Amino acid sequence: MFDELRKALKDWYKVHHRDLPWRHTNHPYAIWLSEIILQQTRVDQGLPYYNRFIERFPSINDLANASEQEVLNLWQGLGYYSRGRNLHATAKCIVDNYQGKFPSTYKELIQLKGIGPYTAAAIASFAYNLPHAVVDGNVYRVLSRYFGIELAINSSEGERLFKTLAQDLLDEAQPALHNQAIMEFGALQCKPVSPNCSLCPVVATCVALREDKIAQLPHKVKKIKTKQRFFVYHLVRNAKNQLAFTKRKPKDIWEGLFEFPLLEFKSEAEQITFLKDKVQVGAAYKHILTHQKITAYFIIDNFPAAADTEVIYLDLADLEYHPIPRLIDKFLNAHRHQIFSVGQ
Ligand code: SF4
Structure with a gap:
């Protein structure tokens, strides 16, 4: 089951993926920049910002030497300004503490401001081809539907299970390609509403489709505010x-x-x-x-x-x-x- 899904995701990705500038590089600076910009932001909205940042600050040194005001001015309109501030602070930290060379292990990456488990796994795999599975909203959706898992994705038990499953499924020989593929598959094919099941390469083995549970998965528990x-x-x-x-x-x-x-x-x-x-x-x-x-x-x-x-x-x-x-x-x-x- 794992082998079939892995292969199907990669084959599908090779044909259907969007052509995005950060997919033409394995430079950690560019990948990090794109990942921070795309947090809580749609690709079509984030793309012009990415292009402007790369043009204005082509290297991490350029970004670190800018004033915070300059960075925030360029960030304007993206919202969540703490992301812009963290971006600048992390650039300075890398220049000051790592001689401007981006850290290359998951353990070091996750210590940096604004980088959580998802972003650390994304940089580690896309830039350094390290075997860390990414788990974002798209990945939760694909896994919960394909395997028919009803455990809530926002429960601690659910988080643990989906992380383990994503890691077990990871193609360790090609982690960058695998991670890109499963996220893109979730974004374009196994969409939140109206997934394209009739043209899905794993239609024959998808549990949610077989059991008519697509609309209910992934399951989330409603957190009642105190x-x-x-x-x-x-x-x-x-x-x-x-x-x-x-x-x-x-x-x-x-x-x-x-x-x-x-x-x-x-x-x-x-x-x-x-x-x-x-x-x-x-x-x-x-x-x-x-x-x-x-x-x-x-x-x-x-x-x-x-x-x-x-x-x-x-x-x-x-x-x-x-x-x-x-x-x-x-x-x-x-x-x-x-x-x-x-x-x-
Ligand atoms: S059959 Fe539909 S629900 Fe199942 S993985 Fe494919 S697109 Fe998603």
Whole structure:
């Protein structure tokens, strides 16, 4: 299966690849430049930038001797300006530390600013023909579809599996050609939408096509953003030394549990501003839930009760019959004596 796919990719590439200037050279400077420009950029958009950079800075020394301003001016319009800054910083580093000669091992390449595993593998294989498999979005797509792998490509297990698979598949005798071929195949043939399956050289052995899973592959897990919340709990005592509690409302965390009267703020800045001059009990509590991160403070103060906030006063002993969130429980365990020793 591996041999057939390797050969098919190379044969396909020889006929169908795009003629791009960085494919006519194995000079590491030109390859590096093209790879940095093409990160997060389409080929048709990046091509004129590549040509302008090569013309204006034909060697790494020329780039290193330019001012950052000059480099950024030429970069203008490409976006992600940190890439332009890293490009300049890396050129200077290579001139200063490697006498202007591009490092030639994966281990050295990956130490350079702006060069991650993909770019290091690309330079190592395209410039030095070293056997490092590239794994970019195109490679993930081709591998997941051809082998019918449903493991999410953005899970750590998935990343490991696809990297190992890409490396096992690599044609070690021709790593540059192999890497170019699989990426180009993903970009032009096995496209994200409407892949050209009817004219695909591996149509007979493609698992996704056979099992009708093309649209679902590659699989990605949706990463849910963690929401930050900023709480200030009010410790309010009555004459009987009972504490005020409120019951949490539906459609939010801890529905139906009891907590101290709460003010929630939209940002840390608002929370901190509010806390000025307030009497705090304990330090900030950080509480992490599946998709929420809460920063909570506890203060001794009257509660500016909203009309719909129903407050009940409870002896702490009554909490046995009133469920409370773990955050409140932790706080009470650490500070229950302090609450009653501070004046109000
Ligand atoms: S048959 Fe279709 S899905 Fe399978 S590798 Fe070829 S282009 Fe991609």
